[in-house]
Amino acid sequence: xxxxxxxxxxxxxxxxxxxxxxxxxxxxxxxxxxxxxxxxxxxxxxxxxxxxxxxxxxxxxxxxxxxxxxxxxxxxxxxxxxxxxxxxxxxxxxxxxxxxxxxxxxxxxxxxxxxxxxxxxxxxxxxxxxxxxxxxxxxxxxxxxxxxxxxxxxxxxxxxxxxxxxxxxxxxxxxxxxxxxxxxxxxxxxxxxxxxxxxxxxxxxxxxxxxxxxxxxxxxxxxxxxxxxxxxxxxxxxxxxxxxxxxxxxxxxxxxxxxxxxxx
Numbered sequence: 378x379x380x381x382x383x384x385x386x387x388x389x390x391x392x393x394x395x396x397x398x399x400x401x402x403x404x405x406x407x408x409x410x411x412x413x414x415x416x417x418x419x420x421x422x423x424x425x426x427x428x429x430x431x432x433x434x435x436x437x438x439x440x441x442x443x444x445x446x447x448x449x450x451x452x453x454x455x456x457x458x459x460x461x462x463x464x465x466x467x468x469x470x471x472x473x474x475x476x477x478x479x480x481x482x483x484x485x486x487x488x489x490x491x492x493x494x495x496x497x498x499x500x501x502x503x504x505x506x507x508x509x510x511x512x513x514x515x516x517x518x519x520x521x522x523x524x525x526x527x528x529x530x531x532x533x534x535x536x537x538x539x540x541x542x543x544x545x546x547x548x549x550x551x552x553x554x555x556x557x558x559x560x561x562x563x564x565x566x567x568x569x570x571x572x573x574x575x576x577x578x579x580x581x582x583x584x585x586x587x588x589x590x591x592x593x594x595x596x597x598x599x600x601x602x603x604x605x606x607x608x609x610x611x612x613x614x615x616x617x618x619x620x621x622x623x624x625x626x627x628x629x630x631x632x633x634x635x636x637x638x639x640x641x
Contacts, residue, residue, distance in 0.1 A: 386404060389404075392417045393414075456493060456500070459474060460522065462478055474522060476521055476525070479543070489633075490633040491633050492515075494630055494633070495603050496522060497628060497635070498628065498637060499522050499526065504527055504573065506528075507528055507573050508528070509532070509572070510531070510532050510566070510569075510571040511523070511533045511575045513578040513582075514534060515577075516540070516543055517543070517558070520532075520575075521547060521548060523573070524554075525551075525553065528555075528573075531556045532571070533548075533558045534565055535560065563586045566589055566590075569593050571598065572597075572599070573600075574594055574599070576600070577604045580605040580609045580612070582604075583613060587620060591617075591620040596640060598639070599640075608632075610627060617638045
């Protein structure tokens with residue numbers, strides 16, 4: 378189930394489902410009773426999962442302290458003994474980069490393989506004094522790390538209003554100035570330029586929007602891409618080559634990939 382959980386959660390999120398938990402056998406999805414439309418699930422469309430048969434069960438859950446439940450199941454993560462990503466109720470530790478994130482419904486806590494690998498790649502990059510774009514920012518965690526590592530400025534963009542608002546909150550929580558947050562798609566990039574662009578989205582969106590990323594990437598700049606599987610790396614790399622970027626390296630974890638490209 379794990380490889381398909383994010384795709385399925387994204388579609389369910391469009392139907393009003395508010396939170397998700399991956400299990401060994403499937404995906405738990407929660408929605409308030411007054412928002413639930415049983416007929417909507419009959420129309421669940423998963424063109425990206427042609428080999429998957431989807432079935433479901435519905436159960437009513439008694440009212441609970443959901444905040445306490447969330448805190449109980451959200452664990453901090455450490456990346457290469459350099460980064461700690463934690464919630465406000467976790468204890469701080471002595472690490473170079475202590476990032477406090479309250480994710481709510483946003484993607485980007487570092488628990489998913491793609492976010493974890495992007496955090497690793499940002500540790501490898503020289504960021505000080507550079508202008509940075511975090512495209513599809515989720516919680517804003519990648520933009521926040523870039524600013525902590527000395528970025529001159531950073532823009533964070535997400536099409537989802539919840540992610541937009543959550544990123545603003547997390548930037549304030551981590552006392553990171555010079556991060557501008559935008560709600561929108563690639564159209565907000567017109568007229569902008571960056572030394573480093575981070576895009577952790579999915580294969581289809583990356584292929585569709587890559588020309589816009591390359592257009593605003595400065596000469597000698599770096600593009601970090603994730604959100605796709607190892608089997609998709611060849612397609613991604615072919616597209617970047619066509620646009621004048623050179624493949625540098627990639628990391629992989631549980632079939633997910635994060636890759637580095639440079640603009641000549």
